[in-house]
Amino acid sequence: xxxxxxxxxxxxxxxxxxxxxxxxxxxxxxxxxxxxxxxxxxxxxxxxxxxxxxxxxxxxxxxxxxxxxxxxxxxxxxxxxxxxxxxxxxxxxxxxxxxxxxxxxxxxxxxxxxxxxxxxxxxxxxxxxxxxxxxxxxxxxxxxxxxxxxxxxxxxxxxxxxxxxxxxxxxxxxxxxxxxxxxxxxxxxxxxxxxxxxxxxxxxxxxxxxxxxxxxxxxxxxxxxxxxxxxxxxxxxxxxxxxxxxxxxxxxxxxxxxxxxxxxxxxxxxxxxxxxxxxxxxxxxxxxxxxxxxxxxxxxxxxxxxxxxxxxxxxxxxxxxxxxxxxxxxxxxxxxxxxxxxxxxxxxxxxxxxxxxxxxxxxxxxxxxxxxxxxxxxxxxxxxxxxxxxxxxxxxxxxxxxxxxxxxxxxxxxxxxxxxxxxxxxxxxxxxxxxxxxx
Amino acid sequence: xxxxxxxxxxxxxxxxxxxxxxxxxxxxxxxxxxxxxxxxxxxxxxxxxxxxxxxxxxxxxxxxxxxxxxxxxxxxxxxxxxxxxxxxxxxxxxxxxxxxxxxxxxxxxxxxxxxxxxxxxxxxxxxxxxxxxxxxxxxxxxxxxxxxxxxxxxxxxxxxxxxxxxxxxxxxxxxxxxxxxxxxxxxxxxxxxxxxxxxxxxxxxxxxxxxxxxxxxxxxxxxxxxxxxxxxxxxxxxxxxxxxxxxxxxxxxxxxxxxxxxxxxxxxxxxxxxxxxxxxxxxxxxxxxxxxxxxxxxxxxxxxxxxxxxxxxxxxxxxxxxxxxxxxxxxxxxxxxxxxxxxxxxxxxxxxxxxxxxxxxxxxxxxxxxxxxxxxxxxxxxxxxxxxxxxxxxxxxxxxxxxxxxxxxxxxxxxxxxxxxxxxxxxxxxxxxxxxxxx
Numbered sequence: 001x002x003x004x005x006x007x008x009x010x011x012x013x014x015x016x017x018x019x020x021x022x023x024x025x026x027x028x029x030x031x032x033x034x035x036x037x038x039x040x041x042x043x044x045x046x047x048x049x050x051x052x053x054x055x056x057x058x059x060x061x062x063x064x065x066x067x068x069x070x071x072x073x074x075x076x077x078x079x080x081x082x083x084x085x086x087x088x089x090x091x092x093x094x095x096x097x098x099x100x101x102x103x104x105x106x107x108x109x110x111x112x113x114x115x116x117x118x119x120x121x122x123x124x125x126x127x128x129x130x131x132x133x134x135x136x137x138x139x140x141x142x143x144x145x146x147x148x149x150x151x152x153x154x155x156x157x158x159x160x161x162x163x164x165x166x167x168x169x170x171x172x173x174x175x176x177x178x179x180x181x182x183x184x185x186x187x188x189x190x191x192x193x194x195x196x197x198x199x200x201x202x203x204x205x206x207x208x209x210x211x212x213x214x215x216x217x218x219x220x221x222x223x224x225x226x227x228x229x230x231x232x233x234x235x236x237x238x239x240x241x242x243x244x245x246x247x248x249x250x251x252x253x254x255x256x257x258x259x260x261x262x263x264x265x266x267x268x269x270x271x272x273x274x275x276x277x278x279x280x281x282x283x284x285x286x287x288x289x290x291x292x293x294x295x296x297x298x299x300x301x302x303x304x305x306x307x308x309x310x311x312x313x314x315x316x317x318x319x320x321x322x323x324x325x326x327x328x329x330x331x332x333x334x335x336x337x338x339x340x341x342x343x344x345x346x347x348x349x350x351x352x353x354x355x356x357x358x359x360x361x362x363x364x365x366x367x368x369x370x371x372x373x374x375x376x377x378x379x380x381x382x383x384x385x386x387x388x389x390x391x392x393x394x395x396x397x398x399x400x401x402x403x404x405x406x407x408x409x410x411x412x413x414x415x416x417x418x419x420x421x422x423x424x425x426x427x428x429x430x431x432x433x434x435x436x437x438x439x
Numbered sequence: 440x441x442x443x444x445x446x447x448x449x450x451x452x453x454x455x456x457x458x459x460x461x462x463x464x465x466x467x468x469x470x471x472x473x474x475x476x477x478x479x480x481x482x483x484x485x486x487x488x489x490x491x492x493x494x495x496x497x498x499x500x501x502x503x504x505x506x507x508x509x510x511x512x513x514x515x516x517x518x519x520x521x522x523x524x525x526x527x528x529x530x531x532x533x534x535x536x537x538x539x540x541x542x543x544x545x546x547x548x549x550x551x552x553x554x555x556x557x558x559x560x561x562x563x564x565x566x567x568x569x570x571x572x573x574x575x576x577x578x579x580x581x582x583x584x585x586x587x588x589x590x591x592x593x594x595x596x597x598x599x600x601x602x603x604x605x606x607x608x609x610x611x612x613x614x615x616x617x618x619x620x621x622x623x624x625x626x627x628x629x630x631x632x633x634x635x636x637x638x639x640x641x642x643x644x645x646x647x648x649x650x651x652x653x654x655x656x657x658x659x660x661x662x663x664x665x666x667x668x669x670x671x672x673x674x675x676x677x678x679x680x681x682x683x684x685x686x687x688x689x690x691x692x693x694x695x696x697x698x699x700x701x702x703x704x705x706x707x708x709x710x711x712x713x714x715x716x717x718x719x720x721x722x723x724x725x726x727x728x729x730x731x732x733x734x735x736x737x738x739x740x741x742x743x744x745x746x747x748x749x750x751x752x753x754x755x756x757x758x759x760x761x762x763x764x765x766x767x768x769x770x771x772x773x774x775x776x777x778x779x780x781x782x783x784x785x786x787x788x789x790x791x792x793x794x795x796x797x798x799x800x801x802x803x804x805x806x807x808x809x810x811x812x813x814x815x816x817x818x819x820x821x822x823x824x825x826x827x828x829x830x831x832x833x834x835x836x837x838x839x840x841x842x843x844x845x846x847x848x849x850x851x852x853x854x855x856x857x858x859x860x861x862x863x864x865x866x867x868x869x870x871x872x873x874x875x876x877x878x
Contacts, residue, residue, distance in 0.1 A: 019613045026611060029553040029643065031523055055542065057624075057641045065621040071609060071643040074550035080519020081554050084470055099540060103494065103574040111513035114468040115520050134637035135542040170510060172465060174458045177732050182504045185496075198573040202496045204468065204510040293616050 001378050001413045002265055002385025002427065003405070004092060004234075005041050005397060008052035009069050010034070012392040013271060013358055015300065016291040018069040022395050029073065031081050037394055038086050044401035045415050048090030048423065049082070050123065050214075050234070050387060051075040055099055056131035061299035061310075068296065076108055083116035090423035091116065092214050092232070094123040097154035098147055099136040102195055105154075106161035109211045110203040118207030118422025121232065123214040124225070126151050128330040143328045148221040150194045155213070155229045157197050160188050162210050163436040164200035186436040208424045209431040218246075219324075219331040227253040231429050232265045234387045236332055238339070238361045243268060243382030265427060268377070269360035269387040272400055274370050281364045288391055289356045294348065297355030301347070304333040304354070314348045332359065360389055371407040378413060440817050440852045441704055441824025441866065442844070443531060443673075444480050444836060447491035448508050449473070451831040452710060452797055454739070455730040457508040461834050468512065470520050476833055477525050483840035484854050487529030487862065488521070489562065489653075489673070489826060490514040494538055495570035500738035500749075507735065515547055522555035529862035530555065531653050531671070533562040536593035537586055538575040541634055544593075545600035548650045549642040557646030557861025560671065562653040563664070565590050567769040582767045587660040589633045594652070594668045596636050599627050601649050602875040603639035625875040647863040648870040657685075658770040666692040670868050671704045673826045675771055677778070677800045682707060682821030704866060707816070708799035708826040711839055713809050720803045727830055728795045733787065736794035740786070743772040743793070753787045771798065799828055810846040817852060 010028040011018035027033040041049060057070035064070065079091045093112070095105055105122070112120045126147035127133070133141040142150070169184035188199035215226035216234035226233040227250060235250075237243045246268075251261050275281035294314075302309040305321050306329045312319060318341055327334055336359055337350075344350035363373050377383040390396035408414035419426045449467040450457035466472040480488060496509035503509065518530045532551070534544055544561070551559045565586040566572070572580040581589070608623035627638035654665035655673035665672040666689060674689075676682045685707075690700050714720035733753075741748040744760050745768045751758060757780055766773055775798055776789075783789035802812045816822040829835035847853040858865045 016616070018611065018618060019616060021613065023613070026609070030556075031554050035523075054641065055546075056637075057639060059639075062621070065619060065624055067616050067618055069618050070641055071604065071619070072641060073553060074546040074642065076516065077519045077547055077550040077554060080516045081523040084474075084520040084523040100543065101538060101575055104539065107494075107513040108516055111516040114512060115470050115516060117469075131637075134635075136540055137635045139635075165510065170465070172457065174460065174462070177455070177458060177506050177730075179457060179506055179508050180504060180510070182501070185504055196576045196578075198495075198570075200496060200498075202493065202509055202511060203513065291616075 001374070001408065002267060003046045003414065004048045004050045004267055004385065004387045005037075005046050006050040006052065006269070006387050006389045007393060010072060010393060011069055012396065013389040014288045014291070014391040015068070015355055015358075016293065016296065017288060017392045019291040020288065020392055023392060024394065033394075034078060034082055035085050037397055038082050038089060040394075040398050040401050042086055042089040044405040045418055046089060046401065046405065047385070047426065048092050048121065050092040051079065051094060052123070053094035053125070054129060054132060055096055055127055056129060056135050058129070058303070059131060060303050063293070063295040063299045067293050076112070079112060079120065080115065083112060083119065088119075088418040090119045090121060090426075092121040092123050092212075094125055096125050096127040096132070097151040098127040098142055099132065102154050102157040102197055103161065103201070106158045106201055107203055110162060110201060110206045113206035113208055113211045114203070118424065121212035121214050121423065123216055123234075124151060124155065124229070125216065141328060144219075144221065144331070148225060151225055152228065153192045153194050155225075157188065157190055157192070157195050159210055160190070160436055161197070161199055161201040162205065163434045164188065165203070165205045166434050166436075167205055167209075170204045188436075208422045212424055212427075212429070217332055222332075223250065223253060226250075227257055227259065227264070230264070231427070232267060235266055235268045236336075236359055237268055240377060240380060240382055243377065244380075247382050263429065265384040267385045267387045268383050269389050270374070271358055271360055271362045271389050271391055272370050272396065272404065273362055273364040273391060274367060274396070274399055274404055276366065278365045278369065281366070285362070285364065285391065292352065292355055294351070297351035298347065300355045301337065301351040304330065304337050309347055312347055315346045317345070318347050318350055358389065367403045367407050370404050371411065374404075374408065375411060375413060440813070440847065441706060442485045442853065443487045443489045443706055443824065443826045444476075444485050445489040445491065445708070445826050445828045446832060449511060449832060450508055451835060452828040453727045453730070453830040454507070454794055454797075455732065455735065456727060456831045458730040459727065459831055462831060463833065472833075473517060473521055474524050476836055477521050477528060479833075479837050479840050481525055481528040483844040484857055485528060485840065485844065486824070486865065487531050487560065489531040490518065490533060491562070492533035492564070493568060493571060494535055494566055495568060495574050497568070497742070498570060499742050502732070502734040502738045506732050515551070518551060518559065519554065522551060522558065527558075527857040529558045529560060529865075531560040531562050531651075533564055535564050535566040535571070536590040537566040537581055538571065541593050541596040541636055542600065542640070545597045545640055546642055549601060549640060549645045552645035552647055552650045553642070557863065560651035560653050560862065562655055562673075563590060563594065563668070564655065580767060583658075583660065583770070587664060590664055591667065592631045592633050596627065596629055596631075596634050598649055599629070599875055600636070600638055600640040601644065602873045603627065604642070604644045605873050605875075606644055606648075609643045627875075647861045651863055651866075651868065656771055661771075662689065662692060665689070666696055666698065666703070669703070670866070671706060674705055674707045675798055676707055679816060679819060679821055682816065683819075686821050702868060704823040706824045706826045707822050708828050709813070710797055710799055710801040710828050710830060711809050711835065711843065712801055712803040712830060713806060713835070713838055713843055715805065717804045717808065720805070724801070724803065724830065731791065731794055733790070736790040737786070739794045740776065740790040743769065743776050748786055751786055754785045756784070757786050757789055797828065806842045806846050809843050810850065813847065814850060814852060
């Protein structure tokens with residue numbers, strides 16, 4: 001079982017968890033806070049930390065600026081620092097294909113892979129928010145299809161830049177004066193729709209060959225991108241049945257592309273709420289939900305449906321939602337909104353439900369309850385592991401690592417020591433062949 | 440006296456130092472190598488490490504790929520890691536204004552400033568090499584004037600992004616539900632020649648207010664950029680007379696711009712060669728020069744003069760060099776080539792001279808000799824300190840830190856303990872006011 005400990009808000013996945021008495025304050029800007037999280041996860045032999053990211057603050061609606069935890073550290077810098085104070089744990093780091101240059105991303109991930117001795121993965125995102133677009137020269141976000149086409153070409157360029165130094169290219173032969181073997185250093189001379197990149201990279205091939213590729217969007221284009229390029233897919237489904245359909249769909253795509261399903265790890269997200277009893281778990285969650293502010297929940301719902309709901313009566317019914325196929329926003333969220341509309345009579349109810357529930361199913365109860373449900377999903381084959389989205393940090397993270405992980409270890413479902421080698425080695429994913437000349 | 444320990448090649452500043460028996464091999468990709476350099480510098484209370492960078496490999500001529508140490512780590516990732524394993528030393532990190540987005544650079548430096556508790560500086564470069572341009576969608580490098588205009592706008596946007604969160608903007612008031620004070624978070628709504636950026640940044644204002652700005656080009660446009668924006672200027676001059684003229688020129692520019700000269704630190708580069716006797720120092724340098732390969736030196740000269748010299752007889756005279764005012768390459772190097780042409784009869788001689796000498800004057804001799812010359816430049820006022828470009832790493836770095844630094848301390852010219860506070864505080868540079876509304 002693969003375990004990935006996730007955060008976007010360093011205060012936890014519940015959107016207003018920053019208000020909780022046990023949530024961190026200004027220490028979210030100190031390395032020590034993250035170092036402690038990493039150390040706890042590493043003691044538990046958790047596979048990886050997963051850091052999400054956005055390229056702007058969430059402020060389409062006024063409440064975002066005042067009430068949302070909009071300030072955070074840039075994740076690549078943070079992982080640079082964390083790689084120096086950890087030994088074994090992996091790092092999945094988010095970077096956008098829409099607002100970066102492939103040469104810069106290829107260099108940074110190759111360097112982090114060297115510095116961490118083979119422990120980094122790139123979570124590829126296309127950046128769906130208009131708030132992000134407007135920080136990068138645009139007045140609206142790039143349409144969904146173009147974003148994904150650009151991502152596809154971006155990934156092709158980055159992986160070939162990683163291949164531009166073959167494994168044996170670096171000689172450092174002081175006698176002969178040959179630092180490198182020119183026959184093993186390759187030019188891309190790439191000229192595509194979005195990019196023109198000559199290469200080669202100025203970083204020698206890194207310990208994992210390629211840092212792992214992670215993809216985390218469940219739209220049609222997201223699943224295509226994932227099965228084309230990714231090693232790990234962060235999926236969103238709400239129950240085992242949905243999971244089975246999801247897995248079948250993914251496996252069919254993989255087979256069509258000539259990939260064995262064993263080369264691809266499917267990690268659904270779950271929101272673990274662990275307590276000494278089911279009742280206490282429910283109380284913990286209720287205490288978090290009380291922190292929600294009505295204005296924020298309404299604004300969140302407006303943002304995800306790309307509709308200004310403040311124009312509608314808050315205790316009236318929800319207006320019709322946009323058509324997914326024509327939707328340029330974040331389709332995963334739109335679908336979650338759609339799936340919850342039947343459970344809420346008014347806009348206020350739907351907003352609260354959505355704002356508190358988050359994107360992934362809650363797995364709540366005692367240590368045994370949580371381990372049982374994880375075991376069920378794992379043994380039934382819908383999950384190769386889990387992306388753990390803790391409602392409140394650091395407490396839920398520390399608690400999970402020290403209670404649920406030992407239970408999973410007792411059941412023989414999870415490692416008790418880190419295996420040797422890189423992050424890729426531990427996941428038994430093959431070191432990629434050099435594809436520089438595939439074009 | 441401010442001391443900055445510089446490297447571009449992690450094997451030292453001499454261009455083929457990687458061939459020296461004492462130079463590092465594959466450990467240039469390991470954090471431990473850099474950690475040791477940082478620890479030695481920090482023990483000596485050196486102000487800062489300065490990491491230069493290029494966005495490509497030097498391969499205009501074939502010899503570059505085979506014989507030049509073209510593979511290295513990306514410096515921002517490296518400094519992320521080093522900030523986690525050091526406490527006091529500063530980091531000057533190079534990033535290009537031509538091949539990055541201002542929002543990304545503002546975020547990364549603000550994050551590194553938080554992670555290091557106020558120890559980072561940004562060395563602003565405009566990337567003059569065609570090898571770099573061709574990795575970023577272009578077929579030739581951007582002309583000199585446009586590069587500097589873009590840099591000027593880039594710096595304006597980045598500093599205003601740093602100002603977009605005022606010092607008091609972050610509230611994290613759990614009771615009231617106010618994470619931030621919206622009246623202290625600002626939009627840039629910048630729409631200029633090169634960039635359109637809305638803001639605000641998603642990182643709260645960092646410990647130094649602004650990470651320090653460093654500029655390192657001595658062309659007319661470089662000096663203008665430096666006196667407009669920089670806190671620290673890395674200058675190239677060859678003797679005290681040149682230095683005096685340089686300082687006068689810079690001071691006049693500062694005064695014209697309403698800046699006090701005390702807000703600006705001028706650090707000339709020197710190449711310190713320290714040994715137990717003058718003769719041994721000369722032998723050390725001669726041993727490095729023996730590592731040079733004729734083909735590499737000729738190709739370097741061709742590159743800096745933007746002329747293919749392989750078409751000329753190597754033992755014949757040097758053809759006429761391009762006019763600086765129309766030169767889109769690296770004007771600093773062109774001037775160094777020009778200044779050496781009178782000392783060399785043939786192309787081969789000039790190439791060897793240039794390739795071995797480097798860009799800055801050598802300060803060679805015993806500990807006393809080197810300290811004497813540094814003291815002279817410092818007390819005469821031409822230098823506020825030095826950018827130390829060691830011929831061979833790690834030996835020259837370690838040797839300098841353990842021999843010349845104690846001598847400078849004995850003379851009362853250099854600190855014996857780090858002062859409290861940030862890098863900016865130690866240099867007695869004022870924390871910048873918030874200029875978000877200056878436009």
